[in-house]
Amino acid sequence: FGGPRVSSAMAYSADPGGASSASSSSSSSSSNTTAGTAGTPTMHPLVRDLFKRFIYVGRDYPLPPPYVRDKAREAILKNKDLTDAREIIEAVKRGRWMVKEIIGVIQLKKYRALKKRYYDDRDADPTGTLAQKAKDEFGV
Numbered sequence: 001f002g003g004p005r006v007s008s009a010m011a012y013s014a015d016p017g018g019a020s021s022a023s024s025s026s027s028s029s030s031s032n033t034t035a036g037t038a039g040t041p042t043m044h045p046l047v048r049d050l051f052k053r054f055i056y057v058g059r060d061y062p063l064p065p066p067y068v069r070d071k072a073r074e075a076i077l078k079n080k081d082l083t084d085a086r087e088i089i090e091a092v093k094r095g096r097w098m099v100k101e102i103i104g105v106i107q108l109k110k111y112r113a114l115k116k117r118y119y120d121d122r123d124a125d126p127t128g129t130l131a132q133k134a135k136d137e138f139g140v
Helices: 021-030 045-058 065-078 086-116 131-136
Strands: none
Touching: 021 086, 045 065, 065 086
16 A cells, blocks of 8 residues: 555654663653654553554444544643653543444444335334234235
8 A cells, every 4th residue: 555664663763863762761651742753742552552542433324534534623722731650541542432422323223224224204103003004015
């Protein structure tokens, strides 16, 4: 696919040359606000994974994908000052719960679309009885 291939050591390295050193890896893992090269903040791996889950699930959400991406980014930036590992894990748990809720909305959307394809409005009416439907269809 497009782009250069990067080894896993280079992808997680803090310095631009790709060589990992003990000082750069220990300093980047101890703080969530300082990064290796340009002073850009680093993201906790669980938070990055959660954001990727939001992006992946947001493709099928009834609203456009940028809506889900922006809401996820907004929620992550709201909690960017968390430093305690327990607080970060609790926030990630809440985020994963939201991903499950989004999946539920998507499943409901797909179920309703499927139901519309195979049943007309009268068949989908829960108040109609089988006897009434048989009387209407077969004249019994």
